[in-house]
Amino acid sequence: NAGVTQTPKFRILKIGQSMTLQCAQDMNHNYMYWYRQDPGMGLKLIYYSVGAGITDKGEVPNGYNVSRSTTEDFPLRLELAAPSQTSVYFCASQGGRLSYEQYFGPGTRLTVT
Amino acid sequence: GNSVTQMEGPVTLSEEAFLTINCTYTATGYPSLFWYVQYPGEGLQLLLKATKADDKGSNKGFEATYRKETTSFHLEKGSVQVSDSAVYFCALSTGNQFYFGTGTSLTVIP
Numbered sequence: 049n050a051g052v053t054q055t056p057k058f059r060i061l062k063i064g065q066s067m068t069l070q071c072a073q074d075m076n077h078n079y080m081y082w083y084r085q086d087p088g089m090g091l092k093l094i095y096y097s098v099g100a101g102i103t104d105k106g107e108v109p110n111g112y113n114v115s116r117s118t119t120e121d122f123p124l125r126l127e128l129a130a131p132s133q134t135s136v137y138f139c140a141s142q143g144g145r146l147s148y149e150q151y152f153g154p155g156t157r158l159t160v161t
Numbered sequence: 162g163n164s165v166t167q168m169e170g171p172v173t174l175s176e177e178a179f180l181t182i183n184c185t186y187t188a189t190g191y192p193s194l195f196w197y198v199q200y201p202g203e204g205l206q207l208l209l210k211a212t213k214a215d216d217k218g219s220n221k222g223f224e225a226t227y228r229k230e231t232t233s234f235h236l237e238k239g240s241v242q243v244s245d246s247a248v249y250f251c252a253l254s255t256g257n258q259f260y261f262g263t264g265t266s267l268t269v270i271p
Contacts, residue, residue: 089264091261149195
């Protein structure tokens with residue numbers, strides 16, 4: 049049981065490039081989340097999903113897109129990367145609305161220069 | 162709306178000192194409350210939780226009590242260790258979403 053996995057661990061992008069951050073979980077959780085964590089700050093919710101085929105915006109969705117074609121996978125797409133997207137990105141999953149606990153992946157550190 | 166406010170850091174303590182990290186919240190409805198811990202280079206891990214008023218969450222010597230009257234969920238530990246050095250996040254959940262505080266960095270020196 050690997051829990052929540054994220055790839056890549058590190059990435060450097062040039063301004064204007066695009067990339068997809070991968071997230072997968074093997075706990076059969078319905079709920080999945082993408083957060084960003086800026087230095088010295090808390091987590092801000094980018095997008096979340098309550099099940100396959102269903103996604104919704106969080107607090108800071110601009111510049112990002114997501115899809116949820118399977119229960120296991122929840123990729124985050126960055127189009128036209130900007131320096132403001134330099135951050136650490138965490139994916140998390142939760143069993144259901146009353147499961148109370150979110151399980152986090154190890155994070156992806158992204159630098160846009 | 163929903164939000165969490167926690168004590169700003171950084172906090173530096175000597176080993177075996179008493180720890181308190183304050184956390185207050187604003188929420189609609191009846192939230193569940195959490196403390197998460199983040200060790201360097203890792204994702205967040207659940208430390209403890211409380212799902213209703215007056216519940217006490219505890220784990221690894223840490224405790225926090227859900228106080229509805231003061232909308233607080235302060236984290237305490239009687240005797241910290243060097244291995245407790247990490248960033249601690251207070252959070253609330255109303256079901257679909259979690260709301261995290263900004264985190265409090267704790268360093269414990271021998």
